[in-house]
Amino acid sequence: xxxxxxxxxxxxxxxxxxxxxxxxxxxxxxxxxxxxxxxxxxxxxxxxxxxxxxxxxxxxxxxxxxxxxxxxxxxxx
Amino acid sequence: xxxxxxxxxxxxxxxxxxxxxxxxxxxxxxxxxxxxxxxxxxxxxxxxxxxxxxxxxxxxxxxxxxxxxxxxxxxxxxxxxxxxxxxxxxxxxxxxxxxxxxxxxxxxxxxxxxxxxxxxxxxxxxxxxxxxxxxxxxxxxxxxxxxxxxxxxxxxxxxxxxxxxxxxxxxxxxxxxxxxxxxxxxxxxxxxxxxxxxxxxxxxxxxxxxxxxxxxxxxxxxxxxxxxxxxxxxxxxxxxxxxxxxxxxxxxxxxxxxxxxxxxxxxxxxxxxxxxxxxxxxxxxxxxxxxxxxxxxxxxxxxxxxxxxxxxxxxxxxxxxxxxxxxxxxxxxxxxxxxxxxxxxxxxxxxxxxxxxxxxxxxxxxxxxxxxxxxxxxxxxxxxxxxxxxxxxxxxxxxxxxxxxxxxxxxxxxxxxxxxxxxxxxxxxxxxxxxxxxxxxxxxxxxxxxxxxxxxxxxxxxxxxxxxxxxxxxxxxxxxxxxxxxxxxxxxxxxxxxxxxxxxxxxxxxxxxxxxxxxxxxxxxxxxxxxxxxxxxxxxxxxxxxxxxxxxxxxxxxxxxxxxxxxxxxxxxxxxxxxxxxxxxxxxxxxxxxxxxxxxxxxxxxxxxxxxxxxxx
Numbered sequence: 001x002x003x004x005x006x007x008x009x010x011x012x013x014x015x016x017x018x019x020x021x022x023x024x025x026x027x028x029x030x031x032x033x034x035x036x037x038x039x040x041x042x043x044x045x046x047x048x049x050x051x052x053x054x055x056x057x058x059x060x061x062x063x064x065x066x067x068x069x070x071x072x073x074x075x076x077x
Numbered sequence: 078x079x080x081x082x083x084x085x086x087x088x089x090x091x092x093x094x095x096x097x098x099x100x101x102x103x104x105x106x107x108x109x110x111x112x113x114x115x116x117x118x119x120x121x122x123x124x125x126x127x128x129x130x131x132x133x134x135x136x137x138x139x140x141x142x143x144x145x146x147x148x149x150x151x152x153x154x155x156x157x158x159x160x161x162x163x164x165x166x167x168x169x170x171x172x173x174x175x176x177x178x179x180x181x182x183x184x185x186x187x188x189x190x191x192x193x194x195x196x197x198x199x200x201x202x203x204x205x206x207x208x209x210x211x212x213x214x215x216x217x218x219x220x221x222x223x224x225x226x227x228x229x230x231x232x233x234x235x236x237x238x239x240x241x242x243x244x245x246x247x248x249x250x251x252x253x254x255x256x257x258x259x260x261x262x263x264x265x266x267x268x269x270x271x272x273x274x275x276x277x278x279x280x281x282x283x284x285x286x287x288x289x290x291x292x293x294x295x296x297x298x299x300x301x302x303x304x305x306x307x308x309x310x311x312x313x314x315x316x317x318x319x320x321x322x323x324x325x326x327x328x329x330x331x332x333x334x335x336x337x338x339x340x341x342x343x344x345x346x347x348x349x350x351x352x353x354x355x356x357x358x359x360x361x362x363x364x365x366x367x368x369x370x371x372x373x374x375x376x377x378x379x380x381x382x383x384x385x386x387x388x389x390x391x392x393x394x395x396x397x398x399x400x401x402x403x404x405x406x407x408x409x410x411x412x413x414x415x416x417x418x419x420x421x422x423x424x425x426x427x428x429x430x431x432x433x434x435x436x437x438x439x440x441x442x443x444x445x446x447x448x449x450x451x452x453x454x455x456x457x458x459x460x461x462x463x464x465x466x467x468x469x470x471x472x473x474x475x476x477x478x479x480x481x482x483x484x485x486x487x488x489x490x491x492x493x494x495x496x497x498x499x500x501x502x503x504x505x506x507x508x509x510x511x512x513x514x515x516x517x518x519x520x521x522x523x524x525x526x527x528x529x530x531x532x533x534x535x536x537x538x539x540x541x542x543x544x545x546x547x548x549x550x551x552x553x554x555x556x557x558x559x560x561x562x563x564x565x566x567x568x569x570x571x572x573x574x575x576x577x578x579x580x581x582x583x584x585x586x587x588x589x590x591x592x593x594x595x596x597x598x599x600x601x602x603x604x605x606x607x608x609x610x611x612x613x614x615x616x617x618x619x620x621x622x623x624x625x626x627x628x629x630x631x632x633x634x635x636x637x638x639x640x641x642x643x644x645x646x647x648x649x650x651x652x653x654x655x656x657x658x659x660x661x662x663x664x665x666x667x668x669x670x671x672x673x674x675x676x677x678x679x680x681x682x683x684x685x686x687x688x689x690x691x692x693x694x
Contacts, residue, residue, distance in 0.1 A: 008538040008549055010323045046311025048586040053542035055588050057307055069548065071538025072323065073312040073584045 001026050001064035005039055007047075008071045014041050032068060033058035041070070048073055079287020081143030081599035082106050087185040089200060089207055091273055092133060092192030096207040101186065107602070108686055111142030113169040114574030114616040115187055116158025117522075120167065121619060121693055123189075126626045130160040130265070131247060131272035133193035139238070139278065140188075142575040143599050145181035146286035147294045150301050151581035153177050153363035155255070156573055161264040162272075163249040163425075163479045164499045167522045167623040168264040169529075171573055172238075173363040174255030179236035182282030190275065199239075199277035201231065204284055212276035217242060219418035220254035221386075227279055238278040241420025243467045244271035249479055250425040250466075254417065258371060258387055259363060262422040264501060264523055289601030297595045298365075301587065305367040309585030313360050314353075316370045317391035317584075320537065321348025321399075324391075327552070328649030329510035329533060331400040333453060334431030335496045335503070335639045339647035346404040347394050355406055356388055366578070368585045374410060382407040382460070389413035389423070392527075395505030396427025401434060401459055408456025412463045419467035428502035429476055430462050432483065432495060441489050447472055496637045499524035499629070506533040508640055511552045512654035513561030516661045519634040520562070520675070522620035529573065530566035534583045541568065543589045543606035555657050559664035567613030574616050615685045617669070618677050622693045631675045634662055 005022040007014055015022065022039050030038070032049050036058075049056045050069040062068065080103065089096045101115075109115050116138040128134050137159040144152040155177040161168035180188070183202050190200075197212040215223045223239040237256055244251035244267030251267030252260045270276070288294055312319070324330045325344035332340045345351060352358065356376065360369030374388030389397065389409050393416070398409045416423045430451075436442040437451040444450055448471055451458055465471030475483040479500045484491040496503045501524025508515035513532030518525040527533055536552040544564060550557045568589070572579045575596075581587045589606040597603055641655040654661065666673060670681030679694050 006548070008540075009536060010326065011538075046314075048308065048538065050542075053547060055308065055586050055591075057304075069538075069540075071540075071549070073309070073319070073537070073586070 001029070003035065003062050003064070003066045003068060005035065005068045005070060008069060011045065011047065011070050011072060026062070029061045029063065031058060032056060032060050032062060035062055035068070036070065045072070047071060078289060078601065080601055081146040081286060081288045083184055083186050083286055085185060086187040086189060087202065087207070088189045088191070090192045091190065091194040091198070091275060094209045098185065106143070108612070108615055109619070110571065110574035110612050111186055112140040112156040112574040112576035113158055113570065114612065114619065116140040116156060116169060117167065117616060117619040117623060118690070119189060120158055120160065121623050121690065124160060127165070127628070128160055130162040130165060130269055133191070133273070135160050135269060136189060136191045137266065137269050137273070138187060138189050139180070140576065141177045141181055141186065143596070144575050144577055145178045146288050146599055147291070147595070148178070148298050148365045149595050150298065150305055150365060150367050150587065151578035152365050154576040154578045155180070156576050157253055157261045157266045159266055159269045161266070161523065162247065162268045163265045164501050164524045166499065166627040166629060167620050168266060169523060169573060170253070170261035170263045170266050171528070171576065172253060172255040172259045172261035173578055174236065174259040175364040176236040176238055176255045176280060177576060178364055179282060180280040181286060182284050183280055184282065184284045188278070190273065193272065194274035197274045197276050199227070199275070199279060202278065202280045204282055215276045216245060220420050221257045221418050223277055224254070224257040227277060231279060231281070235279050235281040240267040240270045240276060241418060241467070243420040243469070244268055246469045247271050248421060248467060248469050248473070249477070250422040251420050252422050254420060257417070258361060260417060262424065263526065267420050288599045290598045294595060294598035297598055301591060301595070302367045305581065305585040305587055309368040312370060312584035313368045315349040316358070316360070316372050318347070318352040318372070318394060319349045320391055321394055323537070324506070325399065326648050327510050327536060328644055328647045329507050329536065330395050331503070331505050331507060333402055334400055334428070334435050335507070336435070337402070338644035338650070340399055340402070343399050343402065343404040347398045347406060347409070352406060356410065358388060361387065363578070368580065370580050370584055376407045376410050379407065382411040384411060384414050386414060387417055392505045393423040393427070396424050397430070397459060397463070400427050400431045400505070402453040403456045403459055405456040408460055412460045415460065415463050415467060419464065421467045424504050425480070425502040426463055426466055428496065429466060429480060429483070430459055432480060433462065433472060435494055436487065436491060441487065441491060493638045496639055497525060498635070498637075499633055501525050507649065508636065508655070509643065509653045510649040511536045512555050512558040513565070515636055515640065515654035515658055516559055516665045517562040517566060519636055519658070519662065520665060522617065522624050528569060528579070530562050530569050531579070531583070532561045532565055535561055535565060539565070539583055541589055541610070544610055553652055555654055555661065558654055558661045559668060562665060563668045566617060567610050570613035570616040571610055574612060615687060618682060618685055618687060619690065621671070621677055622690060625676050626693060631662065631673070634675055
């Protein structure tokens, strides 16, 4: 199965050089938290997770074709 | 069957000490929701053009909406709407705490206060009506003291809005405190209360407002509270101080009163994780909040800064910290406490001190003018100046008419130094770092505000898939600057009308769809998320009509000179939206259906279903 991980804002610094998205091949379903670990994100980033336009928690198990947006909490008030 | 509205508002006249309830048609709530939307309509219809904000003829409205009829996440928010003594035009500001849901239970959807009391009093609003109670014993007291005394007097369960000495002294940046933990900070609404001799508004209600489907609404609220506590765990742990470092990296955070480009070492000392390490932080919750983004902190020393209580949040840390090259969190925390207790806006206080520091550095103001040196980075001096400003003493004398008044009084080219729109000081987000902020600040009905449109949040990832925004726009895309301001102003003004804490969306990750689901369970109106967001289009038009009536046009929708100067290094190096401001402004006006001078067109007002307001166009 294949999923896409797209970090936004300052999480882009975790992307490979010159890339805007990480395409990941998985042999079996994993949680978003595990997926982020596999993609090399630090363990403490506590992102807001959106999968195919819907908000999910880190324990959501990804499915083939999922597009996962990884954003920091955006509150700067 | 209910819809989350009582269908009536409470009108209080302080001059003759009377009150009455007035019916409001459902159509009004369907158009404007409540809060800042309803309040703007009242202000437009009931006050004259250019009314003196501190006169009895000005009105002050405390608006809430339908969310307060159930324990909805983020529903502790209320809006205060009035004419601003700072900008002399439309103002709304928002606070949270407990007041909104508690007031809703007294049986009203909003409160309109008019006239002026002959002597200091406070209002005690309950299920059975309004008591006008003497407030001589509270006059001169801080917001914290006032809140404690009133809770001792009336019981722990009452909810208290109050002003501090700054409001009594008509300082034009006086704020209103809610239970002394949350503050409607901007634009001087506290001075309007002070001018009316109104020290506090206490509410205690027990009634349950009818809703469309209470069982579903309560179920959704319970589920969302649990869900958002998990989604927002990071935000709960770190609060808004978590964005100090990333915003400094982007070039968004003010440094040296908008003349500095980078200050990473300062950001490291002011933001998390250092903030949590030195201030012993705990989350501080408003009613019905799954996050608790306010901070409870403790400063052990030095002795002059020791305190325990509310901690500074992003805006305050930036405006009283990096903006002044102060990296001492203890000093910033103490200054924040003085601002909260004496009752002033931390944003404008920081801006004004930054202006003084720049004037001192340039030799425009001297020791004799300022009672001693006012140097960048001097935390002790900053804490002194905050108190002078709050009490209208010392350097406070420069700012009787805000930053514009100070520049006029001082002269010597200082008009080029000040950073504001319509006399409201910039908050701690830089349009040169997020281009949508330029047109957003320029056109915002209250002046430069980051919460009536919040493009800075899009730079961190805020997007609305329900509105066709699957991903946040690129922050330097000048061709999308007007669109960014348009979308987030619509949503922000909708939130301010609901009244709903937008940090539940931005910080805890609630979606617009989830909010709409709760809204529909309350109202039974079966709206789409886009229909809900569309309310913002009506609200800004009503607010803009007040601006226009006060003489505001395109000539006033401008950016200050410093925004034309680009950074030589850092996250916004070489960038500014200012050079193309006029083009973006025209695009924005066109999206809004305003003419080239920024005046809402008659057909726009009609198309928005605001035909009853055509007489004001």
